[in-house]
Amino acid sequence: MDSSKLANFKYKSFNHIETGIMNNNLKALFEPTSVALIGASSKEFSIGNVIIKNLLHYQFKGPIYPINQKEDEIRGLKAYKTIFDVPGPIDLVHIVIPPPFVPQEVENCGIKGVKAIIINTAGFKEMGAEGQALEDDFLARAKKYNIRIFGPNCQGIINSDPAFQAYCNFTFTYFKPGAISIVAQSGGVGAVITQALHDMHIGIRLYASNGNASDISITEIIKYYGEDEQTKVIVLYLESLSNTKEFMEVATKVTAKKPILAISAGRTEKGAAASKSHTGGLAGGITMELIFQKVGILSFSNLEEICHAAMAFSSQPIPKGKNVGMITNTGGPAIIATDELVSCGMTIPPLSDQAKADLKLTMLDAASINNPLDVVATAGATHFKSAIEVMMNEPQIDSIYLTFVTPPFVDCVSVAKEIAAISKLQRKPIVCNYITDKENWKETSKILNEGGIPCFDYPETAAKALSALVNYHDIQSIEQGSIKVFVDIDFENAKTVFDKAKAQNKEVLTAADVYQILEAYRIPIAKWSIANTIEEAVLEAEKIGFPLVIKADSEKIIHKSDVGGVAINIKNVDEVRSVVTNMQQKLQQPDLKFFIQEFLTESRELIIGVKEEEGLGHLIMFGMGGVMVEVYKDVVFKIAPLTDIDAQAMLDNIKSAALLGDFRGKKGIDKGKVIEILQRISALVHDFPQIKELDLNPIFANEKRVCAVDARIIM
């Protein structure tokens, strides 16, 4: 395949999904009109009892059929001996009986015409071969009858839609309907998220935790949520991905329509591992982050922040930019919020003269008319109303951050009513650091909640939630860029090298092979040669051109520079002669040769690396080389293929980006050449997916020239 084929690649244009494995929709799972429970129990502390209890407590809209061979009645419901005894049709069945009995029950469900099954029971593939066999068995039977399986070893689903009220799950959070849908690979983490939102009085629409995911996958659930009109925002907890490309394709489509907020496990552990290892090893921990970035998922690093952001997304519009108008009736928390907003990249622009003039007429004398606008503690409803309206009308302000402490000497109910009324117009997002005793200020709290004002206890958390809204706006605004087609690439030449190496079972390519491949892809390499004598050295030096580096090359010499075996910035033939003579006299090795290489004065040391990631393709790394990569890990990764914008962003996003420009009297490097090398490397690994690792390390770059000095490829 020629690299020009890359031109056809565009992440946002996948079509095969519609007709793929996902044509079986999840309606029966999420919108069951009847539910049976195989393994229903009258024992209070049992899953077979709790699920019935939850369906009843949540007032499931359809019939509930407990299946139990011995009992006639469970929790007041008529129980049936077998699924065949159930009079009507059954959409969804829970199975909670021990593993060995599961396959036959799945068969029975098939015969009965059940559409979907949640297998809560654990003890399948997670327990080894025997469990795997049972799992394979029930999957084959389900397939035969076209039944979709959710689980096993899972919690189940919850749908709060008033038309269903399906609590098909053994957990305990009876949330109210809302706009957030959640999918969690760990039920425990799902419980943390669900409960946290519920504690903040935020409604949830759909919940799913699919355990072993033997059939219905996280990706399918996300696709379902994406198509669900009532779902405004999706919250995802991931531990691992089984079909990365499919996930990326679906997520790319869904994030174009609605936000996906995600958090992945192992973040800090991976972070720790990353900081220990070197170059290629850095990639492991950040893969999930890169995937999220690539498909437009908003990534979070802790559960609280994702819950707080979800609350803001569920009721507030997306801001058009990062300019925040701040209104407060108390000083300190607003100072803290300002700090946090600024450190999250927000700006607090000044108010217009007109706005200030308007506020002077409406605010109390003690008010501080600026941004932040301090209305002071004694401010009442009219003051808050005027303050918010002015901010809503200021064109340079994109969102409103409110600090609202409830002074007992103020009619706070009226204040809350004004805030809620303006919020309902959905002109600009509002978040609020609401400081009160919610028990004693029940009415005020209720008004704010019903008004859809995301209320946070702490200034920092409120500021972070607002920043998340802005981040989503930023993600949506990022241009994808395009993948450059290089017509000067000699694909066949490189292919010959790879094919030959493969035929020889080589994993690590020789220097000559590597150089030939880089040459074929027009990736510049520092010119070099090896000389045995002074005369040869002079000849080769003249061929390469000055300035040069000369390094003593002998098997006996390990630390060249310690013994005077390295000379840099050699400017003419005389210096070549003197250096070589000098080394010959000093080193006295029979096998002494001279490695002669082009020298770039005033150059920066860069590094580009590639690492294959199973199921994903290649990760490409860019950073400052030498000490910078070793000590500060100052590198950036992206998933291949790179667009022009991706490549540019890699240069911009290293911490030491300033060093690439004019710095301390040195001219900046030719960034365009580095960007081109990144794109050519991207083309190379796309054309030859058998590349496992590739390093250009170091690359020397100055204002005129950029070239790799050493390179390595592993297949």
Add this chain to the structure above:
Amino acid sequence: MDSSKLANFKYKSFNHIETGIMNNNLKALFEPTSVALIGASSKEFSIGNVIIKNLLHYQFKGPIYPINQKEDEIRGLKAYKTIFDVPGPIDLVHIVIPPPFVPQEVENCGIKGVKAIIINTAGFKEMGAEGQALEDDFLARAKKYNIRIFGPNCQGIINSDPAFQAYCNFTFTYFKPGAISIVAQSGGVGAVITQALHDMHIGIRLYASNGNASDISITEIIKYYGEDEQTKVIVLYLESLSNTKEFMEVATKVTAKKPILAISAGRTEKGAAASKSHTGGLAGGITMELIFQKVGILSFSNLEEICHAAMAFSSQPIPKGKNVGMITNTGGPAIIATDELVSCGMTIPPLSDQAKADLKLTMLDAASINNPLDVVATAGATHFKSAIEVMMNEPQIDSIYLTFVTPPFVDCVSVAKEIAAISKLQRKPIVCNYITDKENWKETSKILNEGGIPCFDYPETAAKALSALVNYHDIQSIEQGSIKVFVDIDFENAKTVFDKAKAQNKEVLTAADVYQILEAYRIPIAKWSIANTIEEAVLEAEKIGFPLVIKADSEKIIHKSDVGGVAINIKNVDEVRSVVTNMQQKLQQPDLKFFIQEFLTESRELIIGVKEEEGLGHLIMFGMGGVMVEVYKDVVFKIAPLTDIDAQAMLDNIKSAALLGDFRGKKGIDKGKVIEILQRISALVHDFPQIKELDLNPIFANEKRVCAVDARIIM
């Protein structure tokens, strides 16, 4: 003053505090037996009404005297026309009337024999000269009668002690008694903290927010809390410090007895400022952090973390180390907690074989017997009991992290009882990520709360709270080190230079002056000289010794290296001749001289800086020089004077510490010499407090020699 006097300095040995301004204790303020309110009002939305309401609602144990010229009764209490009409003695008076009337009322309080006054009214020094005059007026009157003033422009105090129940404050959080005492420079931030703890069902002992702090200071309040037996932990919110040294002296004493957890405002704003500026300018933002560090205060960067930590400190013992035993009944949240604990520097050690054997007998079959120990969701009280007891008995485990989700199919009340019972023994600290619907699991929640188990909604927050306990242990374990006395210092010589410079009104010292001072303090400087001719250059070069740097020195030459005006690593007289000849020919400047300086091969570039901080003394900075300080801000600050341990820690704590050791074939630098220079600089700025700024930049260091290449002193 000779630097040998430093030997007498030791931060933990101040004695004058006991007999200083603080001999007026704060008993009448925090333990009032009677309270009057000047400006009591019958208007519901007024401070003069709310304070009466709060005193009544909190069931204040003494008489409450509303003072109002018109009303006979307020909120059912008899009102008095003036303070003189009150029948009994009055400990504490609130004043809420407008500023102009305050001084006379203070005078009246004096005549009446009142001991302390809270002036809630705003509009004093914060409003300018007129307000300042009123403030000076009432302060003079208070002093005359030996009355202590709290405020003005403040909330007040709260004492939850059942003997007082004094809610002398206009806020809304009616907290239960506890072991945490809070002092907040901002009332709004105080409200956030107080309410957050109350929401977590945590008791509070004392609360104070003193506004303008015209008389009673934050420092005095901390001293009072330090002496209060019932206060187990102090939470402090600071915006600025007026008497830094006094604060440091008091805090040092208090932190030796009990933890102070603190947060300062402007953290991120300062951080942002710091990231913009260079060297000296870096100091501003981190001063408060350094003060906290110096006196043993545990510093926090956000309000939520400080509240969570306070909760853990209030009921749990301090761990003896960083080894955590983890117990969980659900997978995902424990994985997240492990990540967070590890990233906070905790370790999760393996269990002993004996512990594993014991657990095999008591755990369920599906349990995973490791650390983390997964007891699985079906585990009941006996399983949890056994798990915690085993962890308590493992000598290599210092604390216990519990993840407890409440499965509806488990008798969670019994589980909670076991956890609470073990926690009450206070053998090792326990924190818990408690995942439940607290409304539906009221009994379980109540048992855990009464058992003193700090329960957190999120794994990350629980992990951070536990880490705070460990951090306090670490702070308490840090050795102070000692301040070295250098007998070879020529104090008088340096003093002559400073005196002469002062007499000449110089602020920036000349190079000669700086070198003389450094010489007097035996701080090594690279040898240097200036030559006019080749012969002079050869002579000076031989005096200094090889290798050398030669730099062209002419007023016309700005960018020396661009025009070939810098030659490094010159190894002999021949090279001196050739370099000088070359520069003479190339540069052709009539004023051309040659700056000749000692050259250190294989050296690292370091930087040491000093900056005076008003009211505090000097901050000393250490870091890698050059690109490292400019791009990565890789520097560490400490407050002078430095002990040996301080100086060592500065080298250890830069991010690039590895570069100081053996690295990439280069030998490590002589760290001992750098540590000595830091201590000598500390002695210098101690002896000459008139130094405003001092820089040794760059310092070149290799394995044999460390010396400053350039230096600067500003008085």
